[in-house]
Amino acid sequence: MNRLNNEIDTQSEMTSMYDEFNIEVPENAFPRHGLSARAASALVASDEWTDTNPMLNMSSFVTTFAEPEAVETGRRNMFKNYIDHDMYPQLFAMERRMVRWLHELWNGPKDVEPYGAATIGSSEACMLAGLAHKWNWRRNREKSGKDASHPNMVTGGNVQIVWKKFLRYFDVEPRIVPLKPGNYRLTAEHLDQYVDENTIAVVAIAGQTFTGEDDDIQAIHDWLDAYEKKTGVSIPMHIDGASGGFVNPFLYPDYEWDFRLPRVQSINASGHKFGLTPPGLGWVVFRERKVFNEELIFYVNYLGGEMPTATLNFSRNAAPVAVQYYQFLRLGFDGYKRVMTHTLANAVALREALVQSGYFRIMNETQRIPVVAVTLDPRITRFNEFDVSNKVREKGWVLSAYSMPADAEEVRSLRVVVRPHINHNVAMNLARDIIAACRYLEEHGGTATAPKLHAQPHKLSPAKC
Numbered sequence: 338m339n340r341l342n343n344e345i346d347t348q349s350e351m352t353s354m355y356d357e358f359n360i361e362v363p364e365n366a367f368p369r370h371g372l373s374a375r376a377a378s379a380l381v382a383s384d385e386w387t388d389t390n391p392m393l394n395m396s397s398f399v400t401t402f403a404e405p406e407a408v409e410t411g412r413r414n415m416f417k418n419y420i421d422h423d424m425y426p427q428l429f430a431m432e433r434r435m436v437r438w439l440h441e442l443w444n445g446p447k448d449v450e451p452y453g454a455a456t457i458g459s460s461e462a463c464m465l466a467g468l469a470h471k472w473n474w475r476r477n478r479e480k481s482g483k484d485a486s487h488p489n490m491v492t493g494g495n496v497q498i499v500w501k502k503f504l505r506y507f508d509v510e511p512r513i514v515p516l517k518p519g520n521y522r523l524t525a526e527h528l529d530q531y532v533d534e535n536t537i538a539v540v541a542i543a544g545q546t547f548t549g550e551d552d553d554i555q556a557i558h559d560w561l562d563a564y565e566k567k568t569g570v571s572i573p574m575h576i577d578g579a580s581g582g583f584v585n586p587f588l589y590p591d592y593e594w595d596f597r598l599p600r601v602q603s604i605n606a607s608g609h610k611f612g613l614t615p616p617g618l619g620w621v622v623f624r625e626r627k628v629f630n631e632e633l634i635f636y637v638n639y640l641g642g643e644m645p646t647a648t649l650n651f652s653r654n655a656a657p658v659a660v661q662y663y664q665f666l667r668l669g670f671d672g673y674k675r676v677m678t679h680t681l682a683n684a685v686a687l688r689e690a691l692v693q694s695g696y697f698r699i700m701n702e703t704q705r706i707p708v709v710a711v712t713l714d715p716r717i718t719r720f721n722e723f724d725v726s727n728k729v730r731e732k733g734w735v736l737s738a739y740s741m742p743a744d745a746e747e748v749r750s751l752r753v754v755v756r757p758h759i760n761h762n763v764a765m766n767l768a769r770d771i772i773a774a775c776r777y778l779e780e781h782g783g784t785a786t787a788p789k790l791h792a793q794p795h796k797l798s799p800a801k802c
């Protein structure tokens with residue numbers, strides 16, 4: 338075996354790819370000598386062989402399919418640094434245009450200046466929105482001579498990990514309303530115990546990662562209206578529409594989850610989820626420019642003319658921005674509506690097949706995005722959700738099983754994100770394989786006879802997305 342650290346004569350006529358590629362990759366030292374492009378590429382590919390085929394990753398929300406023209410658009414842009422607006426003013430113009438389109442899609446008021454940004458993903462978008470609300474809250478508190486040292490934010494226990502990061506990284510007290518078995522979304526029910534004058538915002542989710550449901554956005558909004566009447570304290574809402582932002586407008590045009598609700602001051606969405614671009618692209622859009630505190634904007638002239646910057650990242654790949662623009666033009670409202678309609682229909686067909694098998698019960702009665710979350714019928718004791726997940730892995734499917742967040746940890750769930758490339762045929766193949774796995778496990782037993790797991794390593798898996 339050749340070692341990458343040993344010289345091999347790659348010029349020799351006798352050296353083939355078999356020799357070059359059969360090397361031991363150093364774990365802890367930088368490779369000493371290079372390889373031919375073919376060998377390097379084959380070596381990288383061989384490391385990838387046992388990784389999941391992204392098409393079969395049913396746990397992920399992230400886009401894995403695009404038309405060749407979208408891929409070509411991405412390729413053309415992959416060596417452009419998006420932040421260099423002086424060099425690529427037209428890319429910047431596309432981003433500005435898309436922010437205005439999203440502001441309109443999400444029913445922003447017409448008589449204002451929309452503001453927003455393309456980000457690396459929803460995580461960066463959420464952080465920017467959280468910062469804007471923290472700054473606005475502090476400014477208001479200071480203006481009225483009140484203490485501004487104890488900001489808090491209210492969310493449900495179903496939030497994606499980004500919000501816990503935001504709260505810790507930016508020193509905002511978490512006020513997380515726990516879930517309970519049977520209710521996995523934030524409602525207005527216990528807000529009185531969590532909201533106060535130091536609440537910078539209430540975050541409600543449109544299309545949560547665990548069950549695909551929306552938080553009770555309207556009820557939360559109404560509760561905050563009543564709270565303001567009672568106390569004079571006005572608290573804004575942020576909608577985490579990482580998934581729902583590209584589903585609700587097309588499937589549920591009459592459903593008011595967005596800027597139609599006056600308290601909704603900011604919305605984020607992931608372009609790389611149902612926005613149908615490859616990773617990484619997110620969006621944050623504010624109700625109007627003044628919500629994004631001017632103090633958060635820097636003006637720099639490193640790259641030529643003076644340019645505003647207000648994202649957490651500076652350099653970023655331009656390709657996802659260009660691909661998003663391609664997708665918006667290519668599909669238009671009608672196209673997204675058709676794609677989301679068939680995707681939801683496939684999710685419903687998959688869910689029905691699973692429920693009809695008798696093994697499963699659905700968890701997400703109020704589901705809006707195409708996510709199927711099921712739990713095994715409580716009468717099934719010979720195997721559990723983790724066994725099903727492991728068994729279907731034999732067929733190549735990656736399906737996450739996990740325990741729900743506090744206080745519903747005893748509930749285990751199996752979740753499938755039905756993405757647009759999962760056509761009806763594939764959804765039915767998956768249903769068949771899941772049901773066959775259950776039959777096998779019923780006969781042979783799984784690990785469920787072992788003590789009930791509160792399997793720590795699985796706990797956060799859905800939040801990875």
Ligand SMILES: *Cc1c(COP(=O)(O)O)cnc(C)c1O
Pocket residue numbers: 398457458459460461463497499542544545546577578579580607618619802
């Ligand atoms: C995926 C997701 C995020 C994080 O988004 P990224 O685009 O992965 O950074 C945040 N919130 C929700 C509800 C999500 O589904």
